[in-house]
Amino acid sequence: MAYIVDLRSDTVTKPTESMKHAMVNSALGDDVYKEDPTVNALESKVANLLGKQAALFVPSGTMANLIAIMVHCNKRGSEAIVGNCSHIYKYEQGGAAHVAGVLLSTIQNKPDGTFDLKELESRIRGTDIHEPITSLVAIENTHNYCGGKVLPLEWIDNLSELCKKHSIPLHMDGARLLNASTYLELPPDRIVKGCDSVSLCFSKSLSAPVGSALVGSYHFIQQARRVRKMLGGGMRQAGVLAAACAVALDEVAPALALDHRRAKVMAEVIHGLFLKSFSVDVASQHTNMVLVRIAERSPLSSDQVLQRLAQVSLAETQGDCKTTNDEGVIVKAIGFNEKTIRITLHREIQDEDLWLAIMKITYVFKELDAAHPIKS
Ligand SMILES: Cc1ncc(COP(=O)(O)O)c(C=O)c1O
Secondary structure, eight states: OEEEEEOSOTTSOOOOHHHHHHHHHSOOOOGGGTOOHHHHHHHHHHHHHTTOSEEEEESOHHHHHHHHHHHHTOSTTEEEEEETTOHHHHSSTTHHHHTTOOEEEEEOOOTTSOOOHHHHHHHSOOSOTTSOEEEEEEEESSBTTTTSBOOOHHHHHHHHHHHHHTTOOEEEEETTHHHHHHHHTSOHHHHTTTOSEEEEESSSTTOOSSOEEEEEOHHHHHHHHHHHHHTTOOOSSTHHHHHHHHHIIIIIGGGHHHHHHHHHHHHHHHHHTOOSSEEOOGGGOOSSEEEEEEOTTSSOOHHHHHHHHTOOOHHHHHTTOSOTTSOEEEEEOEEEETTEEEEEOOTTOOHHHHHHHHHHHHHHHHHHHHHSOOOO
């Protein structure tokens, strides 16, 4: 038996004891009739937190983003401009096209999750009848594929001005908005001030079992409520879920800085190994994710490294790479591509697990670096 440290995602966390207590004890009603007091309270709480008029509780981040796209792009022939590394483009099955008939046009993301605003402006369509209608710009904060990067506030503000100038709504996929707010030490309403709609997930770094919110104006949320029903996201006694989400905001969000600190420690240790095959950009490690780059000229692939992290060798348990109970350690992470591994810290990784993971990663990276030298 091996001891597993699961660093694949902050979605693997289970509800806390106080979430379970709230789930069992909260008042319930039929939310499709807007009669679930716990859902209603959560929606008001999130709308307040983000400084918007209204919010809608939905099952997932994917549905929140899709509803936002469908409401903003409600004319046939619409296009939404999104980053080429955005979750909406890469990981939501092209739902905008699939379900809503909306063209997703991509703009190149920079490594910090932003994109060039001049290029964006040049991409906004005019009145030429050959072209689709630019109806939405969407950004992501924190940016998952860029390693949990926090978008610079000034850039968001400038983008928002640009969108206003062209009367195009701005949506933020804020699945991990509260990580951004923790990093910037700014309230979330400040960060999303210039956005017309925002999605926020309770089941990522916040540890709730299920649920996201979509936030915007009264009118936007009224339309979103209709679309949610059409997509099958109208839930009945959804207060059992919303109760956990409220606890996530009250009790888990204030501790996010701990995940960030642990991620920084992980990044610094890997960087400090000074290995040729593996590197981490410590300065751009902002929140709870660490991106490990495998050198381009290394023969190693992400899959190979992940497979090795998931194995325990005899030498590890005969040596010091083990728990105090003499168990070998397995670290789970995910590969973003052939040469990039993402490690994610979350509430269930306390200091003991952090150090076990660091011990194992150090052992495996040194072993692989020595066994697979960089090609000259
Ligand atoms: C940035 C971002 N947006 C949206 C989603 C989708 O959320 P869900 O898995 O709840 O559909 C994710 C999921 O990891 C994400 O990282």
